[in-house]
Amino acid sequence: MGQHGETSFWHVAARTWFALVVCVMMATPVGGQERASQADPDRAERKLHLMEQRRLVRRFDFEEFEGQNFEAYPEDWYPIGRPPRSPDPNFMDHELHRQMAQEEGFPHYGVVRFDPPQTQSNVNHALHLGLSGGSAGAYLAVGAVAAVPSSDYLIQARVRTENLKGAYARMTAYFLNINGQVIGTSVREMPPLRTNGRWESISLKLWGEYPKAAWIGIRVEVRQPEADPDSPLGRHQLVVPQIEGGAWFDDIEVWQIPYVTVATQSGVNIIRAPRRPELRMNVRDVTGDRLESTVALYDHQGRVVARNHQRVGGGEPPSWAWTPPLERFGWYVLDMRVYDGQAPTGTGPERSPVARSVGAFLWLGPDALRQEGDAMRFGIDVEGLPERQMPLLAEMIQAAGVGSVIISAWDRDTNERNFVQREAVVGDVLRKLAGPGYQVTMSFHPLPAALEHRAAVYPNDVLSLFDRPWDMRAPYLAPYLTQYGQQVRRWKLGKTGEFEMMFNADLPRQVLAIERELSAITPSPTLVVPWRITESSRTDLPREIAYAIDVPPFVLPDQIPAYLEAWQEGSTDGAGVGIHLHTRSATQVTQSDRIAELMLRMLYAWKAQPRKVMIDRPWAASSDRQLTLLPDPLLGVFINTASRLSGRRVVGEMTFARGTRGLILDGPSGPALAAWNDRAGEEDAWIDIDLGGDPVAVDEWGNRAPVPVVEGRHRWPLGETPVFIENIDAPLARFRSSFVLDDPFVESLQVPHERVLSFTNTWPVAISGSFTILSPARWRFTPMRRNFSLRPGETMRVPLQLGFPISEIAGEHDLTARFDFAADKAYHVQLTTPMELGMRGVDFKSDLTYLPGTEPGTVDAVATVRVANVGNKPLLSYAFATLPGYPRQEKVLPRLEPGRSVVRSFRFENAGEALKGNRLRLGLREAEGIAVLNFAHEGRR
Numbered sequence: 001m002g003q004h005g006e007t008s009f010w011h012v013a014a015r016t017w018f019a020l021v022v023c024v025m026m027a028t029p030v031g032g033q034e035r036a037s038q039a040d041p042d043r044a045e046r047k048l049h050l051m052e053q054r055r056l057v058r059r060f061d062f063e064e065f066e067g068q069n070f071e072a073y074p075e076d077w078y079p080i081g082r083p084p085r086s087p088d089p090n091f092m093d094h095e096l097h098r099q100m101a102q103e104e105g106f107p108h109y110g111v112v113r114f115d116p117p118q119t120q121s122n123v124n125h126a127l128h129l130g131l132s133g134g135s136a137g138a139y140l141a142v143g144a145v146a147a148v149p150s151s152d153y154l155i156q157a158r159v160r161t162e163n164l165k166g167a168y169a170r171m172t173a174y175f176l177n178i179n180g181q182v183i184g185t186s187v188r189e190m191p192p193l194r195t196n197g198r199w200e201s202i203s204l205k206l207w208g209e210y211p212k213a214a215w216i217g218i219r220v221e222v223r224q225p226e227a228d229p230d231s232p233l234g235r236h237q238l239v240v241p242q243i244e245g246g247a248w249f250d251d252i253e254v255w256q257i258p259y260v261t262v263a264t265q266s267g268v269n270i271i272r273a274p275r276r277p278e279l280r281m282n283v284r285d286v287t288g289d290r291l292e293s294t295v296a297l298y299d300h301q302g303r304v305v306a307r308n309h310q311r312v313g314g315g316e317p318p319s320w321a322w323t324p325p326l327e328r329f330g331w332y333v334l335d336m337r338v339y340d341g342q343a344p345t346g347t348g349p350e351r352s353p354v355a356r357s358v359g360a361f362l363w364l365g366p367d368a369l370r371q372e373g374d375a376m377r378f379g380i381d382v383e384g385l386p387e388r389q390m391p392l393l394a395e396m397i398q399a400a401g402v403g404s405v406i407i408s409a410w411d412r413d414t415n416e417r418n419f420v421q422r423e424a425v426v427g428d429v430l431r432k433l434a435g436p437g438y439q440v441t442m443s444f445h446p447l448p449a450a451l452e453h454r455a456a457v458y459p460n461d462v463l464s465l466f467d468r469p470w471d472m473r474a475p476y477l478a479p480y481l482t483q484y485g486q487q488v489r490r491w492k493l494g495k496t497g498e499f500e501m502m503f504n505a506d507l508p509r510q511v512l513a514i515e516r517e518l519s520a521i522t523p524s525p526t527l528v529v530p531w532r533i534t535e536s537s538r539t540d541l542p543r544e545i546a547y548a549i550d551v552p553p554f555v556l557p558d559q560i561p562a563y564l565e566a567w568q569e570g571s572t573d574g575a576g577v578g579i580h581l582h583t584r585s586a587t588q589v590t591q592s593d594r595i596a597e598l599m600l601r602m603l604y605a606w607k608a609q610p611r612k613v614m615i616d617r618p619w620a621a622s623s624d625r626q627l628t629l630l631p632d633p634l635l636g637v638f639i640n641t642a643s644r645l646s647g648r649r650v651v652g653e654m655t656f657a658r659g660t661r662g663l664i665l666d667g668p669s670g671p672a673l674a675a676w677n678d679r680a681g682e683e684d685a686w687i688d689i690d691l692g693g694d695p696v697a698v699d700e701w702g703n704r705a706p707v708p709v710v711e712g713r714h715r716w717p718l719g720e721t722p723v724f725i726e727n728i729d730a731p732l733a734r735f736r737s738s739f740v741l742d743d744p745f746v747e748s749l750q751v752p753h754e755r756v757l758s759f760t761n762t763w764p765v766a767i768s769g770s771f772t773i774l775s776p777a778r779w780r781f782t783p784m785r786r787n788f789s790l791r792p793g794e795t796m797r798v799p800l801q802l803g804f805p806i807s808e809i810a811g812e813h814d815l816t817a818r819f820d821f822a823a824d825k826a827y828h829v830q831l832t833t834p835m836e837l838g839m840r841g842v843d844f845k846s847d848l849t850y851l852p853g854t855e856p857g858t859v860d861a862v863a864t865v866r867v868a869n870v871g872n873k874p875l876l877s878y879a880f881a882t883l884p885g886y887p888r889q890e891k892v893l894p895r896l897e898p899g900r901s902v903v904r905s906f907r908f909e910n911a912g913e914a915l916k917g918n919r920l921r922l923g924l925r926e927a928e929g930i931a932v933l934n935f936a937h938e939g940r941r
Contacts, residue, residue, distance in 0.1 A: 152260075180215070407426065441528060551563075767823040844867055
């Protein structure tokens, strides 16, 4: 399944809730890290030493300087870029040694030497690489470390850098054959490293899949800054080399570790029910030691959901299968650790594994996108996908069940010599996705560096490339147009989210020119222009083009429909708008937050009905012997949410309690409700109404559960992550959402208030019956009861006069009415719409605190009010506070101009007993009017 991803898998797909974030997909040697057994520490220490001798192939601690090695640099290590001083007359017979000695960019005056003291332990020396205007590096000689074919190795080291800005440190490891030649595909390289004065541990894994491996090679270096291949300055960049700075390497160790693999039955690790995930583990160790393996499965919240233990070696089989007893669909992380079976017992949780493998998989429900047309409206953008992942792309798209994909025609390294290979890889994907259920968009991002140089254009400047003569781009473009033009009709002119194209004054001419060129070879091409949702559409572009609109994380979900409405109202055809949704990464928020964020963005986007809803590549890749794709949890959420939305449209909105939200969905796939807690307290975040039908709740992974009935109403808790409720009575849900007041704000004045209450017949048949207003209690409504009869689609508007008691508490209230009517069947339901009682232009806040009284054992109550004038005229008022058993307190407030506020406090001495079971009432009254605001604090029990 994978042991060290091309990108840090946990930075893509996990958060720090899990300790694996530090050592992703890596094998870890025992190396004396286990603590000695309490029963026999000397014996335990001897056993640890024996394990170290079996697995530690070579350690370079650079302590040979004193009395052993009088050279400037360590034994078996030689500077890069200069002739070696070796006593071996055949040293330069090895190809690697000749290449290293002649490598450019590593001048003779670079620093390569011992340097004390730099380590954290009780040692004095390290290997120092210092800059003097060029790069500096050292390599391990051929023959210094032998390799056993088909055995895995881990190279560990500690490194510290200072004063490196553009320059960086790096370690590289590789296998060599018996002739001292590097086995190219075995090369493993650390990403650029800068530690800013700290010692950090690094490691590289060499896979034992090379039968001709004879030696292990290592290279450490400090490299000068390099030109950015994607910079708009191209070859005109000015790169200033560093004169000072360097790196120190110490404790370089080569460990022989077990061969460990874990795999599911899917190369892309997506398993759909009714199939269950099957894990296949393999552990092979050339030492022949007895080993123990443990596998733990974690869900997306970091909870352990299953474990497996297996003995390996010593007569036990090296391979086994395990079907985890999973109860729910979801995204799961597996952590396989292999321990030395001869390690001392009693070491507890600090026992260190000799090898480790981490992976992830999705187990999803059987639901797929139910409407073929809608399937093509959901897709994945894989621009810039590494070529080694391309063979698995079609399988990933098919397993996900989406119908759209954006792939790159080229990568940065494509040139005329290797174009045939690139075209074959892309062509294989296109052939596998050639069915009617798939739509492929071909992107011209990234541009090959060789093509940029030939056409003399800035990096990834697609428009300028098409302004150059046809002969320049023909070798890279013509084969795609002639061979795949019948299948590929959409051609994307750059990377999603790029800004430059939006402000290009010459864009209309360039787009028309490109369209004419493609139309001459391929039928009816559609050009896709990258854009950003925060930028307005342009009226000077052809209506026939499509748009890939980037929606960055700072655009909130509920803002998306308003942005898209502006696009659809302008000159742009809304059907040509595809949106690319982005969410925050797992290093910024929890997995649960990411999941909720993506679902909300999809729901609000679907409300606006764009042509396509896309996300960027939601997976990482292993670098195991057999490449697999490791899905991000967002992929599973995207798949399931798309399945719920497919064949449905948003037909209404509703709330269940203040602070909750819901979207009503309906269409060929049947009625459904998407609901979530937006800002309600936990006690109010419930669906607690009659939904009709036989509702079933479906979570973000596709797990289904019947919605229980409590006292005649369906009841289900709501969280920040939306839940889908299917099999509901759609007309009833839409009827609920139609029940509204024309103005829900009620001024706190003791005068009759005129409102209009309306509701709509959402059934395809006529309805007739009556309604009775039930709450708020003690309010007066005229009329309280009303008969009605409505044709299909007809709306009834009822003039309503309302009043409330002078002591009514300000704030949020609900108008609730009971409806008894006949439609396709008899209905007896309660409908609710929100109201707010308040004073326009006034913001009133209050707080109640308890302080020790003046007499021992007594408690005083202090009520504090803050009054702010948020209107546009001066405010004259006074504040008051009342508590049973105490005189009423009043305080005249100064004249408050718009934008000003004031704070006042009321103290009730020895109020402990009076507050038990009573309310402390606070309020505000106009000095020259009749408006009164009432607020209350419950006393402590």
